Amino acid sequence: MRIVFMGTPEFSVPSLRALIESDHQVVGVFTQPDRPKGRGGKVQMSPVKELALQFDIPVFQPLKIRKDGVEDLKALAPDLCVTAAFGQILSQEILDVPKMGTVNVHASLLPRHRGSAPINWAILQDEEKTGVTTMMTDAGIDTGDMLLKHEVPIQDSDTAKSLTLSLANVGAELLLETITKLSTGTCPSIKQNEAEMTYDPMLRKDMGELDLAQTSRSLFCRVRAMNPWPCAYIPCANGNLKVWQAQLKETNQTARPGTVLAADPKQGLIIATGVGALELLEIQAPNAKRMMAKSFLLGRSIEPGILINEATI
């Protein structure tokens, strides 16, 4: 089959790789335009583009595929389009091009967590499981009929980063299975139950802020959900203290949320929350590199008893 792949970040890579290694022919790849990124504003290409170039697959990077990608897509004459975290919304005109339609790989158990950050939201909301769903793309956002679904439990050790990695691999397998069943006409197709749907917005930087009045559990989830981006943080006197890794801590103290309960290399850095306490395991001070909290405390000191928000770190 002639397949056109559309995707952008790391999550898309295993799916594209799976297609390349399959019997199908990836005749073109659409991905977001190269953009200035990071310090110094160097222009970087997407992970999907890097992979496509390695295999000499033609790459297309329209600013808006709806406007200036249609002709290119038609010229490729695809039997099937596959999208996986592409980052652009497809128009009906685009969807009409491939004979067999467009399959999307989405990192949630639809109809829950529609939108662009399903993995983060599943962790943030402390759900027991999430997964990958393949679906026939229609003109809505993640609203098409569901094809195959694969559940994955969410563990306390999971972060958005680790789950993205495993779901990307699950997605790649599920994609191949989906295509196989589609081509043999044995693929189930189920309408999404609109009553059960949730749509989650894109992540914003300020969603990383930890409100220490919340429960330890919800803060713990936020830390994991915002890793690696935008990264959870606690506003302090001289900037944001990023929290890369934390763990729940039992306590019978009833100190004000934000109170530093302990801050030494032996006990670690423990902060009182609305309910319970949270030990900050891996942190990053402003202008500094990330490190284990116990290492941090070897070189700098924080007074126990003060509010972390008022501390200079």
Add this chain to the structure above:
RNA sequence: CGCGGGGUAGAGCAGUUUGGUAGCUCGUCGGGCUCAUAACCCGGAGGUCGAGGGUUCAAGUCCCUCCCCCGCAA
């Protein structure tokens, strides 16, 4: 050339302003104390101070060049 912080022992930091024998905390090794310990005491090992060049009697410290890491903004 977007703005800024930084590179000193295995780890985290001080020392750089005002050049003059390389420090602190932790870890590590050895010894001691203890019923015992992540506690305490004593002792030791471990450093091309990111790289190169320059100034100087003398450079971690001053000057120039380069490399690497990080925060902010996008």
